[in-house]
Amino acid sequence: MPKTPSLKDFRRIVVKVGSSLLVDSAAGRLNGDWLTSLAADIAGLHQEKRDLLVVSSGAIALGRAVLKLPAGPLKLEDSQAAAAVGQIALARSWSEVLGAHAITAGQVLVTLGDTEERRRYLNARSTIDKLLEWRAVPVINENDTVATSEIRYGDNDRLAARVATMVSADLLVLLSDVDGLYDKPPSAGDAKLVPVVARITPQIEAMAGASESQFARGGMLTKIEAGKIATTAGTHMVIASGRVPHPLQAIVQGAPCTWFLTPANPVTARKKWIAGSLEPRGALIIDAGAVKALR
């Protein structure tokens, strides 16, 4: 089995945080203590001269909580308006928890076109590069308030993967409510965690499909799609549990997780962009042939 890397091996890390970790929907508020512990982990890695970026979900969930909207599916305009309320509160919280470590946070809201149209991609990339040059931590989300159903990513796993490849991150961390990919549905008593995926094969996709019933949006299948985008473009990915305090420290200390490894030879930025393109409706095109043709 290939050796698993260590978080400390990487110099530019994107950390994606899911809504269910950030927002305590029952209590109708942010999980403040947990967020504070994550910010301390981010600060520790940042102080060791790494570049850190956050892709934070939670705008819609937090907006719902603040507005006390009833449970159940929301109409598009309701979730867009909820996101407007949630995003401002989310951004303030990130700014406060990172600010406590003397780290400046910069909010970046993107829509699908910002990663899929080359001119806008270059523009978004240079803004993020500038924030990193200033040692700020970009806190990125989809601009849910203006993204309509035809032009949205819809899930932050693939958004995070596109951002990670855009900025040539060498690692994408997906903090999730599960600790990784299991070889069988976790409900099967003998399901085992897969520690390393050297290549995403149809067999790996089948494992993700089998566990899909365990998750809502942003389930294991979108995480595997994110893994394809990341690893095709030269970025490693790790799925780990965010259900513990100090979730990044936990990975360093050997908590169970699943690593998706990328082949050693990184592809150039242009090839990355082409290789990981998303269709306008959010379907993924991973065109290994196109990458090869460009080599």
Ligand code: GLU
């Ligand atoms: N952008 C959405 C939000 O902030 C989250 C999407 C996702 O959960 O993947 O509410």
